[in-house]
Amino acid sequence: MTKKLLLLIVLPVAWFVGCATFPDAQSTADRAEHMVREAHTITGPDLNRRTVQDASQQACSAVGGAKLTQQQAAVIVKAARDNIQYPTSGKLAGDWKIGARLIADGRGQRIINGKVEALKENGALCINCHAMDRQEVNAGNLGPALIGYGAQRGNDEAVARYTYERIYNAWAFMPCSNMPRLGANGFLTPEQIAHVVAYLIDPQSPVNKLQ
Amino acid sequence: MHSAGGFIVLVAVMVLALTAHPASAQNKAGGLVKNDGLTKHDDLAVGRQMLAEDNPGELWVERGRRLFHEKRGAKNASLEKCDLGLGPGVVKGVFAQLPRYFADTNKVQDLESRLLTCMVELQGFKREEIIRNRFGTLDRDSDMEALVSYIGAQSNGMRMDVRLTHAQEREMYKAGEYLFYRRNGPLDFACVTCHGDSGKRIRLQELPNMTKAEEMREIIATGWPAYRGTHSTVRTMQHRLYDCFWQMRLPDLGFASDLSVAITTYLNHSANGGVIKLPGVRR
Numbered sequence: 254m255t256k257k258l259l260l261l262i263v264l265p266v267a268w269f270v271g272c273a274t275f276p277d278a279q280s281t282a283d284r285a286e287h288m289v290r291e292a293h294t295i296t297g298p299d300l301n302r303r304t305v306q307d308a309s310q311q312a313c314s315a316v317g318g319a320k321l322t323q324q325q326a327a328v329i330v331k332a333a334r335d336n337i338q339y340p341t342s343g344k345l346a347g348d349w350k351i352g353a354r355l356i357a358d359g360r361g362q363r364i365i366n367g368k369v370e371a372l373k374e375n376g377a378l379c380i381n382c383h384a385m386d387r388q389e390v391n392a393g394n395l396g397p398a399l400i401g402y403g404a405q406r407g408n409d410e411a412v413a414r415y416t417y418e419r420i421y422n423a424w425a426f427m428p429c430s431n432m433p434r435l436g437a438n439g440f441l442t443p444e445q446i447a448h449v450v451a452y453l454i455d456p457q458s459p460v461n462k463l464q
Numbered sequence: 465m466h467s468a469g470g471f472i473v474l475v476a477v478m479v480l481a482l483t484a485h486p487a488s489a490q491n492k493a494g495g496l497v498k499n500d501g502l503t504k505h506d507d508l509a510v511g512r513q514m515l516a517e518d519n520p521g522e523l524w525v526e527r528g529r530r531l532f533h534e535k536r537g538a539k540n541a542s543l544e545k546c547d548l549g550l551g552p553g554v555v556k557g558v559f560a561q562l563p564r565y566f567a568d569t570n571k572v573q574d575l576e577s578r579l580l581t582c583m584v585e586l587q588g589f590k591r592e593e594i595i596r597n598r599f600g601t602l603d604r605d606s607d608m609e610a611l612v613s614y615i616g617a618q619s620n621g622m623r624m625d626v627r628l629t630h631a632q633e634r635e636m637y638k639a640g641e642y643l644f645y646r647r648n649g650p651l652d653f654a655c656v657t658c659h660g661d662s663g664k665r666i667r668l669q670e671l672p673n674m675t676k677a678e679e680m681r682e683i684i685a686t687g688w689p690a691y692r693g694t695h696s697t698v699r700t701m702q703h704r705l706y707d708c709f710w711q712m713r714l715p716d717l718g719f720a721s722d723l724s725v726a727i728t729t730y731l732n733h734s735a736n737g738g739v740i741k742l743p744g745v746r747r
Contacts, residue, residue, distance in 0.1 A: 275634050285639040285646070285726065292723035296715035303649045303714055310647045314654060317645070359667075362650055362713045378651075381666050393666045395658065433651040440650050 295367040308332070313429035326428045333425035333437065337418055340443040345413040345450055352452025353459070355445055356380055357389075362440065375440055377449050378433075385452070386459035396432060403454035404461040416450045521613055521691035521743030524698040528614025531607055537587030546582035548575070548615065559619035560740060563729045565630035572636040574728045576702045577720035579611055598719050599706075600697040612689045612700045616742035624685050624740060626733040633729065636722075640730025643723060644674070653712040655727070669747065674731060681738030684731060690744030698743055701728055 276284070293301050306314065309329045313319045321329070339345065358376025362369060379385060382395035385402075406412045419426055421436030421443070435441045441449075452458050532543045532555070548558040549566070563574040569581055576598075583589045600606035628634050647654040658666065659674040672683040688701040699707075705724050709717040717724055 275638050281635070281638040281642050284635060285642040285723075288639060288643070288721070288723040288726055289646075289648075292718045292721040293715035294718050294721075300715045306646070306648050310652060313652075314646045316641055318656070318660070363710050364713065364715050365710060367716060391667050393664075393668075395661075395664050395666065395671075431657050433653070438650045438652065 296364060297367075300364060300367075300369070309424060309428070313424075319429045321428060329424055329428035330426075333422040333428075333434065336437055337421050337425065338436065338443055339417070340447050342444075345410075345417040345447055346408070346454060347444060347447035347451045349448070349451040349455040349458040352377075352448035352450070355449055356385060356452055374442075374445065377435070377441055377445060379449065382432075387463070388459065399453060399460060401463055402460050403456065403458065404463060406454070408454040408456065412454055413450055416453055417446055420446050420449060519691055519743065519745055521689065521698050521745065524610045524613035524689070524691070524743065525617045526614075527605070528610035528612070531610055532614055537583065537589045539586065539588035541587050543579075543582055543586065543611070545586055546579070548578055548582075555615050555618040557619050557622055559616045559742070560622045560625045561627060563626070563633070563636065563725050563732065565632045570632075571722075572630075572632050572725055572729060574701065574720075574725045575612055575615060576608060576700055577725055579608065579615075580720050583607075595719050599699070599703055602696060606697070609689065609698045609700060613698045613743045616689045616740075619740045620742060622740050624681065624732060624735045624738045626729065626736055628733060636726045636729040637733055639722075640726035640728070643727055644730055649712050649714045651713050655708070674734070677734060677737075680731065680735040684735030685738030686741045686744045687746075688744065689742055690746040692746050694747055699746075 275281075289304050290301075293304065309332055312321065312325055312329060340347075355377035356379035359378050359381050360370065361372055361375025361378070364370075380389060380392040382393045384392040384394065384398040384400055386392075387400050402416075403412070420441070422434045423430045423432035424434055424437075433440065436443065436446050453460055455461070535542050544553040546552065547566070547568075548555065549561055549564050550556075550558050559575060562578070563572050565572050566578065566581075571577075573581065580591065580594055583594055584591050594608065597604065597606050598608050600609050626633075628637055644655040647657070655674065658664065658671050662673040662676060662679065664671045664673070673679045674683075688704050689698050691697070692699045702719055702724055705727060706717045706719070709715070
């Protein structure tokens with residue numbers, strides 16, 4: 254009788270331990286974070302800091318995609334809004350012709366054999382993910398097409414400001430968006446962003462030449 | 465490669481064929497791709513198809529076969545005693561089940577990190593030397609790329625079958641899943657940023673959706689090792705991950721690092737059931 258009872262207890266426990274049990278979330282996170290710290294042996298601490306997450310990146314990293322509560326989303330938006338810097342000139346729309354060069358430049362900050370690529374400035378990376386000029390076939394589609402952006406929205410101060418802020422920190426509008434926080438992360442300067450804004454909203458820009 | 469000249473001629477002929485008859489060539493998608501409202505002919509897909517029918521990667525398979533059986537290194541030994549998971553010297557079917565746990569190293573290892581162990585322990589090569597030559601250049605072939613090509617091809621026709629029977633394998637799988645979604649770096653990227661949706665491209669480069677088993681079975685089972693046309697060599701999964709980290713603006717990914725093996729464990733497991741056909745062919 255007691256033997257039977259013992260088996261009834263032992264068998265399920267043995268099954269539970271022996272079978273495919275996955276580690277819990279905390280030990281998985283600890284293990285994976287340890288791997289991140291150990292994975293980059295060519296570069297020094299200054300470059301390896303790039304792998305350290307800020308609070309917003311952490312909140313956006315949930316397995317299966319971040320499902321933010323309203324409160325979590327508000328925290329990310331506030332952090333993003335609080336640090337937007339503007340060009341010293343105050344001009345949010347720069348020169349669309351400089352913008353045209355920047356949007357097609359996919360380079361900047363890449364590391365190979367322990368060294369960051371040497372460039373005068375980073376490219377703005379835009380057409381890696383967005384169609385902008387309908388004549389340009391070599392554009393990605395990870396982000397929405399922006400063909401006719403200014404033609405649809407106009408080019409007044411409010412549009413320029415919204416566009417500038419959206420590029421400076423996309424998470425101020427859409428927390429955990431796939432779009433990098435290009436200004437906030439220091440990848441683009443405020444002046445570079447203003448040139449990209451001009452490329453998007455200037456009536457003379459190829460973005461807004463629809464015929 | 466001694467046959468590089470012949471291959472260049474082959475490519476030239478294919479380029480000519482593409483420009484001469486673009487409309488007659490067909491790929492799986494009928495040779496047409498949609499590009500934001502514009503429809504254009506997908507020459508790249510046609511080129512891939514043509515390359516796949518006469519895959520230069522076969523040269524790496526043959527070189528890898530020779531290297532595997534040749535006595536080499538300080539210990540003048542072949543790799544015939546190398547245990548890749550199914551016993552010493554067994555190459556057939558090992559790719560299908562990797563990464564897996566190995567008792568002698570007490571680690572989960574992918575094909576590259578396991579070969580590294582064998583080349584150091586059995587053949588007496590220096591670890592740093594193998595790592596320095598992990599990626600071939602136009603001037604110097606990589607033994608690692610050849611060996612991975614050979615061993616990968618010995619699972620052709622079999623199905624991916626990463627089992628996660630050992631506790632450490634399950635730990636690696638979960639860590640890989642965690643890392644796949646981990647956003648970091650100056651561009652806030654995680655793997656999922658580019659590989660979380662179907663039909664997406666960076667510029668014209670198509671991106672597999674790695675959250676979808678159907679696409680994973682295809683991409684992993686026919687993916688790396690693969691002959692890369694733009695690199696004129698076979699690249700391995702370790703190189704693919706290294707290249708992604710470079711694009712993500714992250715520091716150089718350590719060859720055979722636990723991080724790389726964790727991601728590969730997660731991805732390969734998600735491809736279970738996919739029919740293996742290696743080496744693949746990529747842009």
